[in-house]
Amino acid sequence: MYNILVCDDEKDIVSALKIYLTSDGYRVYEAYDGQEAVDIIRNEDIQLVLMDVMMPKMDGIQAMVKIREISNVPVILLTAKSEDTDKVLGLMVGADDYVTKPFNPVEVQARVKSQLRRYLQLGGGLQKQECITIGPISMDDRSKEVYLDGELVSLTRTEYDILKLLMENPGQVFSPNQIYEKVWKDEAFGTENTVAVHIRHLREKIEINPAEPRYLKVVWGRGYKMEGDSDETK
Numbered sequence: 082m083y084n085i086l087v088c089d090d091e092k093d094i095v096s097a098l099k100i101y102l103t104s105d106g107y108r109v110y111e112a113y114d115g116q117e118a119v120d121i122i123r124n125e126d127i128q129l130v131l132m133d134v135m136m137p138k139m140d141g142i143q144a145m146v147k148i149r150e151i152s153n154v155p156v157i158l159l160t161a162k163s164e165d166t167d168k169v170l171g172l173m174v175g176a177d178d179y180v181t182k183p184f185n186p187v188e189v190q191a192r193v194k195s196q197l198r199r200y201l202q203l204g205g206g207l208q209k210q211e212c213i214t215i216g217p218i219s220m221d222d223r224s225k226e227v228y229l230d231g232e233l234v235s236l237t238r239t240e241y242d243i244l245k246l247l248m249e250n251p252g253q254v255f256s257p258n259q260i261y262e263k264v265w266k267d268e269a270f271g272t273e274n275t276v277a278v279h280i281r282h283l284r285e286k287i288e289i290n291p292a293e294p295r296y297l298k299v300v301w302g303r304g305y306k307m308e309g310d311s312d313e314t315k
Contacts, residue, residue, distance in 0.1 A: 083197060086121055088112040088144070089133040089159060098131060101186045102193065115144030122152050129197055130156045131180075131189070134167045142170055149175040153238050155196040159184070172278040175237045178265065179275075195267045200238065213248045216296050216309040218287050220248055229287055239264065240283045243276075247297065247307040256304035280305055 085107045087098045092113065099109040110125060112118040116139040118132060130148070134141035141158055148156060158171045158179040168179050177196055180189055213220045219228045225241060227234045236244065242264045246255065257276040258269035265272075280299075284291040296309050 082106060082108050083128040083201075084108045084110060084126055085193065086110045086112060086118060086125075086127045086130045086132075088115065088118040088130065088136070088141070090114060090136045091133070094133070094159070097186070098189065101190055105190060105193075107193075115139030115141060115147070118144050119147045119151075122148055122154065127152075127154055128200065129193060130154055131159060131193070132156060133159045134171060135161070142167060142174060145171055145174045145176055149237065155200045155238065157189075157192055157196060169274070169278050172275060173282050177237070177239045192267065195265060199242070199264075199266060215248055215251060215307055218244075218248070218296060220245060227287070234286050236283070236286065239279055240286070243279055244283060244287070244297075247305065251307045251309065254300045254304045254306045259304065 083106075085102055087095050087102070087109055088111075089095050089098075090113050095111050095113070099111065102109050110121050110127065112121055114136045115132070118130065119139070121127065122130070132141045132144060136144075139147075145156060145158075148154070155177045156175065158168065158176045159182060160168050160171070160179050161182050171179060178192055180192060212222070217230045220226075221228075222245065227236055227241065227244065243260060246260065246263055255263070257273040260276050261267070261269040261272040280297065281291070284294050284297050288294045288297060296307055297305065298308050299305055
């Protein structure tokens with residue numbers, strides 16, 4: 082049984098999500114502000130978080146920053162249609178996805194399953210390459226670590242998965258929809274902005290000058306690719 086934390090200051094929303102998630106066999110923990118969510122993650126074995134952005138005491142963005150200091154658990158933000166800035170900010174500080182209110186419970190269930198599948202299977206199965214190096218960027222898929230000029234780079238799980246896809250296929254251009262489908266393992270529909278935010282955040286971590294990237298490049302009108310000489314170790 083997997084543990085899911087639902088955090089929203091509206092108790093009716095928490096109750097509704099709990100009904101749908103428990104029907105899928107999950108154990109649901111409840112929180113009503115960001116600080117409660119952080120405390121639960123510190124003390125319980127949580128596999129996924131559903132969290133509202135606008136909350137008292139500590140909002141979802143502040144909580145997201147705190148969560149990423151202690152956990153790599155997948156986080157799906159619950160946002161209002163008018164909160165576009167918060168969606169982008171949430172993704173930049175480490176959220177994996179978002180669902181817009183009012184949401185379809187079936188969509189929430191599908192996204193939860195998709196994120197859990199990726200999180201629980203990370204590191205499992207067959208690996209194409211265990212060690213890859215492109216320029217100063219090195220990825221060790223056995224330890225799930227990325228180094229830049231020998232220094233460990235802290236990536237979220239989603240950032241790691243995107244970088245792995247691109248580094249395993251140097252020179253190949255992937256459209257935002259292709260990246261979303263391969264990394265999120267879900268149907269891509271209006272997800273270009275989600276991918277773009279993760280790419281921008283990734284560039285800030287692996288490029289010396291993110292404004293003029295040498296390795297993670299955009300191909301205008303087509304998508305993204307990794308450019309540079311690669312050295313692979315099976």
